[in-house]
Amino acid sequence: MNGKKRSWTGVIAVSVAVALSLTACAPGSGSAPAASGGPVSKDVAGAGDVTLTVWDQNTDEGITDAQEKLNAAFSAKYPNVKIDRVTQSFADLKTTLKLALSGDNPPDVVQANQGYPDMGAFVQGGLIRSLNDYDGLYDWSSYYPESLLKINSFSADGKTWQGDNLYGISQTGEVVGIYYNKKILTQLGVEAPTSLDELEQDMAAAKAAGIMPMAYGDIEKSPGIHLFGVVQAAIAGSDAVNKLVTGAGGAWTDDASVTAAKTIQDWSSKGYITEGANGVSRDDALAQFEAGQSAFYVVGTWKQAAISEAMGDDAGFTTLIPKGADSPVTTGGEGLAWAVTTGSKHPDVAAAYIDFINNADAAKTFIDENSLPSVIPADYTPKPGLETDVFDTYGKVTSSGGLVPYLDYSTPTFYDTLTSAVQQLTDQQVTPEAFTDILQKDYSGFVGSK
Amino acid sequence: MTVTTRLRSGETRTAGVAPSRTRRRRVASLKAFLYVAPALAFSLIFLIVPTLQTAWYSLYDWNGLSVATWAGVQNYIDIVQDEQLRDSFMHVGVLVVFYSFLPIAIALLLTMVISRAHALRGMSFFRTVLFLPQVIASVVIATTWLSIYSPNGLLNTLLRAIGLDSLTHVWLGDFNTALVSVGFVGTWLNVGLCLVLFLSGVGNVQPELFEAARLDGASGLQEFFGITLPALRGQITVALTLTVVSSLKTFDLVYITTRGGPGNSTSVPAFEAYNRAFNSGQVGSAASVAVVLTIGILLITALIGRLQPKDTE
Numbered sequence: 001m002n003g004k005k006r007s008w009t010g011v012i013a014v015s016v017a018v019a020l021s022l023t024a025c026a027p028g029s030g031s032a033p034a035a036s037g038g039p040v041s042k043d044v045a046g047a048g049d050v051t052l053t054v055w056d057q058n059t060d061e062g063i064t065d066a067q068e069k070l071n072a073a074f075s076a077k078y079p080n081v082k083i084d085r086v087t088q089s090f091a092d093l094k095t096t097l098k099l100a101l102s103g104d105n106p107p108d109v110v111q112a113n114q115g116y117p118d119m120g121a122f123v124q125g126g127l128i129r130s131l132n133d134y135d136g137l138y139d140w141s142s143y144y145p146e147s148l149l150k151i152n153s154f155s156a157d158g159k160t161w162q163g164d165n166l167y168g169i170s171q172t173g174e175v176v177g178i179y180y181n182k183k184i185l186t187q188l189g190v191e192a193p194t195s196l197d198e199l200e201q202d203m204a205a206a207k208a209a210g211i212m213p214m215a216y217g218d219i220e221k222s223p224g225i226h227l228f229g230v231v232q233a234a235i236a237g238s239d240a241v242n243k244l245v246t247g248a249g250g251a252w253t254d255d256a257s258v259t260a261a262k263t264i265q266d267w268s269s270k271g272y273i274t275e276g277a278n279g280v281s282r283d284d285a286l287a288q289f290e291a292g293q294s295a296f297y298v299v300g301t302w303k304q305a306a307i308s309e310a311m312g313d314d315a316g317f318t319t320l321i322p323k324g325a326d327s328p329v330t331t332g333g334e335g336l337a338w339a340v341t342t343g344s345k346h347p348d349v350a351a352a353y354i355d356f357i358n359n360a361d362a363a364k365t366f367i368d369e370n371s372l373p374s375v376i377p378a379d380y381t382p383k384p385g386l387e388t389d390v391f392d393t394y395g396k397v398t399s400s401g402g403l404v405p406y407l408d409y410s411t412p413t414f415y416d417t418l419t420s421a422v423q424q425l426t427d428q429q430v431t432p433e434a435f436t437d438i439l440q441k442d443y444s445g446f447v448g449s450k
Numbered sequence: 451m452t453v454t455t456r457l458r459s460g461e462t463r464t465a466g467v468a469p470s471r472t473r474r475r476r477v478a479s480l481k482a483f484l485y486v487a488p489a490l491a492f493s494l495i496f497l498i499v500p501t502l503q504t505a506w507y508s509l510y511d512w513n514g515l516s517v518a519t520w521a522g523v524q525n526y527i528d529i530v531q532d533e534q535l536r537d538s539f540m541h542v543g544v545l546v547v548f549y550s551f552l553p554i555a556i557a558l559l560l561t562m563v564i565s566r567a568h569a570l571r572g573m574s575f576f577r578t579v580l581f582l583p584q585v586i587a588s589v590v591i592a593t594t595w596l597s598i599y600s601p602n603g604l605l606n607t608l609l610r611a612i613g614l615d616s617l618t619h620v621w622l623g624d625f626n627t628a629l630v631s632v633g634f635v636g637t638w639l640n641v642g643l644c645l646v647l648f649l650s651g652v653g654n655v656q657p658e659l660f661e662a663a664r665l666d667g668a669s670g671l672q673e674f675f676g677i678t679l680p681a682l683r684g685q686i687t688v689a690l691t692l693t694v695v696s697s698l699k700t701f702d703l704v705y706i707t708t709r710g711g712p713g714n715s716t717s718v719p720a721f722e723a724y725n726r727a728f729n730s731g732q733v734g735s736a737a738s739v740a741v742v743l744t745i746g747i748l749l750i751t752a753l754i755g756r757l758q759p760k761d762t763e
Contacts, residue, residue: 027507027518027733095728102515121731125515158516219623221711276601278712279623412513413730423712429625 028125040133044078044352051082052346052353053107055100057093057336062305062369063172069365070357077356081349090336091220094118101127101341108344109353111336112168114151115409116446119167119337124158128339130165134351140169143359147403148173148374152337161246161409168337169358172366173374173394175332175403176226176300177319179307184211184295185316192318194328196234196263199296199320203272206295215294216273217285224422225408225415227273227298229331232260233404234320238329241404247447252439261425261432268426278423300332301390305370308386317389319397327400328393331407334374411446414439501744508737514727518734525738535739538710538717541629542698545718548633549640549697554689556637557644561682562674564645565652577649580642592706595635596622599707622708628716632703640696644689651685652678687758691751698747719743 058067064087071083086107088096094113100106101122112119112128122128135141141149152170155163178199180192185202188209193199203213218224233241236256244250267273274280274288289297290310307315319328338354340347356362363373367380372390376382382391397403408415421438424430430438508525512518529535560580564573583591598604599621606618621631655677663673701720704710710717710725719739727736 026520027510027512028514028516098514098728098731117731121513121515124513127515219708219711221709276620276623279599279620280601413732416725416730420711420713424625427623427625427712429713 040137040351041348042137042352044349045080047080047346047349049080049082050346050349051084052109052349053084053086054353055086055088055093055097055107055110057088057090057111058171059087059089060302060305060371061309062371063302063366066362066365066369066371067357069369070362074353074356078349078352081353083353091222098122101125101343104343106341106343108341108346108350110339110341112339113336114161114333115406116161117408117412117415119152119339120154120158120161121412122158122339123154123156123165123167127342128167129342129344129347130156130167131169131340131351132164132166134340134347134355135166138351138355140166140355140358144169144375145398147398147401148334151333151405168339169354170334170337170374171358171362172302172335173332173372173376173398174300174302174334175319175330175394175397176230176298177317177330177393178230179289179297179299179303180316180318181289181292181295181311182314182316183292188295192316194318194321195323196231196320200263200272202295203267204270207271212274212288212294213272214267214274214296214298215285215288216277216298217280217282218277218423218426219279219281221419221423222415223282223285223299224419224426225406226300226331228260228264228418228422228425229404229407230298230320231263232257232407233329233331234322235260235263237322237325238402238404241329241407245405245407245410247410252443253433253436257436257439258432261435264422265425265428265432269428273426277426301372301394302335304372304386304390308370311386313385315386317386317393319393319402325402327402328397329402329404330397331405332394332397332403333405411442413442413446417442504737505741507734508741510734512733513731514733515731521734525735526742528735529738529742534714534717535719535722535735537714538719538722538739539742541716542700542718544629545633545636545697545700546694548630549636549700550690550693552637553640553644553693554686556641557648557689558679558682560641560645561648561652562670562678564649565678577646581646582642583639584643588702589706591635591639592703595631595703596707599631623712625712625715628708628712632700632707632716635703635707636697636700640693643692647685647689648682651682655681683757683759687754690754690757694750694754695747698743698750 054071056067058064067085067087071085075081075083090113093111097110097112097118098121101110102125106127110128112122119128131140148170149166150162152168153162153164153166154160156165178193182192184206185192188202188205188211190202190205191198193202206213216223216227218227236244236254240250240254240256242248244252244254264273268277274285274294277285286297286299286303286306288294290307292311292314301317304317319330321328338358340350340354344350358374360375360377363375363377364380366373367377370387372394376391376395382388407418411417418439421430421435424438425432425435507518509521509523510518511521511524529539564576600606601620601623605621609615609618619627621627659677660673663677668676699720700718701724704716704718704721705724708716710721720743723736723739723743725736726732726739
């Protein structure tokens with residue numbers, strides 16, 4: 001009897017002991033490797049045989065081809081380096097990267113999304129390394145404009161975005177804007193819009209002519225960020241939105257955001273955007289625009305290659321100038337940051353690789369594949385048509401300080417909060433005021449806790 | 451769980467035996483323990499330890515990467531206070547109706563009809579067709595229904611074809627219809643399972659009973675409530691357990707069809723747990739949702755088990 005009892009209590013004792021030994025201290029403690037402070041070098045050929053594991057999300061047409069070419073060129077230049085490319089969609093990368101980074105065998109180079117939810121959390125967890133030392137070697141600071149470097153910077157503790165440490169560099173430039181169908185606008189007798197008022201007039205004209213004004217599909221939830229971002233930027237202006245997203249001041253319940261929410265809800269009730277957009281996929285909406293069934297479509301410059309292939313010279317690209325301003329303001333920035341992990345055994349090779357795929361030569365490769373590089377070579381003249389629209393707009397927006405960050409950078413949970421709130425807004429489930437209250441609740445919780 | 455019952459029943463059996471036999475039995479029990487050890491180790495490593503770990507995480511505020519801070523029971527308080535989490539548990543309550551109650555009711559009705567039509571030709575064919583949804587991977591099912599529900603999908607096309615244009619909807623994109631639409635997929639999915647269970651139950655009823663009832667002039671309905679339903683009590687309990695648990699665990703359908711949208715109108719606890727742990731960096735909160743969900747499932751399963759008639763245990 002005792003024997004039985006003891007073996008049973010033994011089982012409990014063992015399982016509790018195992019569980020406790022695994023969980024004795026707070027989760028996450030002692031896992032972060034210390035950042036190496038050793039000397040850095042540009043030497044790649046002398047590193048011996050190296051396999052560099054690279055996680056990227058360059059899956060869009062054009063961009064993925066450019067990436068393949070660059071990887072091949074790097075391996076051709078340094079035959080001792082083998083590149084193991086792991087590529088997946090943005091959403092998949094966002095989900096799996098945290099696990100991969102916190103594991104024992106992290107990739108060497110990763111594309112990290114900017115803002116608090118991703119890059120901030122990685123810096124805080126000590127999972128990606130500061131590139132300040134490599135910046136000294138490769139002089140990225142003079143290649144990139146200050147505004148782009150800031151987006152990829154954090155304080156060393158990961159708590160302040162746009163801090164002193166550089167954690168990555170980006171290949172592509174991005175602005176979210178309004179693609180338009182030139183044929184339809186000509187048919188309506190209107191010009192490409194450059195302000196919110198003009199856009200609304202054009203959409204009213206399209207509606208009156210029986211043409212769908214703006215194709216919009218939001219089943220994936222992320223397009224909501226772009227739609228709201230573009231409208232909010234055109235109303236609030238660059239300064240206010242930048243302060244808001246970086247946590248430097250302002251509130252989501254400010255008048256400009258409420259007006260932006262009202263505007264979008266208005267579009268929805270007037271039938272300016274696709275009816276039942278929450279049940280329409282982003283790709284279906286884009287396909288409608290590409291097939292000439294709608295006048296406008298809001299998306300980023302990363303779709304330039306796809307849209308230009310589908311529509312040729314019929315497509316144009318524009319951004320909106322806020323009232324009282326003289327240059328456009330819109331959501332944008334740069335592609336995900338190429339970062340080096342703290343756990344990488346070959347940081348020198350990793351840094352050489354990210355320099356190679358981000359430098360001026362790489363920029364030309366991206367242009368060849370109909371994609372917008374983060375820094376447009378000074379001697380390059382864009383091809384007439386959509387490319388000129390996109391490149392000129394990007395140049396104008398970045399040089400005039402008209403870039404506002406993606407709104408989901410605001411707090412770690414803002415992506416979910418904002419995207420589901422926009423779905424409620426377009427379906428008339430909430431008033432514009434209630435919509436901004438939802439955003440402010442998430443925001444004040446995070447900003448207050450910092 | 452298995453281990454507990456085995457050891458406990460062993461305990462009562464060995465009570466009061468002579469010392470020499472006890473020693474022999476102790477050796478035997480050690481041997482028995484060796485037999486159980488691999489399975490036990492397996493469940494320790496892959497089930498018990500992770501479960502305890504999850505419970506431990508649920509007491510922290512943790513983003514999954516940095517050092518966690520102690521949160522006590524705050525994550526559990528949030529489940530009640532946070533509208534989004536509270537709603538997700540409400541939604542799963544609605545899904546239970548669609549995943550469990552409706553399929554059982556429909557399957558009972560079908561059983562009543564089919565069991566009276568013994569000679570129905572091609573019976574096994576229909577049974578296979580009705581059971582088919584259970585065999586298909588849930589990702590395939592979700593993708594299929596996504597297309598059926600899409601604005602120009604099969605459902606809306608059908609409605610237009612019969613002149614019911616006013617009823618067409620963006621089914622999964624509309625706040626009023628999304629949850630019901632997801633639920634209906636569950637109904638379609640589980641009817642086959644329940645029906646196969648019930649038909650096998652009816653097959654066990656002695657034909658003489660039906661014969662006697664018919665000779666006494668019982669109507670179809672009387673026959674059903676007098677014979678079929680009581681005979682199926684065991685099968686109904688099994689069907690309830692299986693379908694209620696599957697509805698509480700719903701993840702794949704929601705993940706593929708709506709991702710919890712529009713807004714949060716189709717979010718369910720399992721999806722919230724996944725999303726919070728892997729996407730929004732709220733591992734503690736995710737763990738607390740998982741713990742509450744697990745306890746809920748265990749409680750409900752135990753309650754349903756009490757419906758089980760003793761003789762069929």
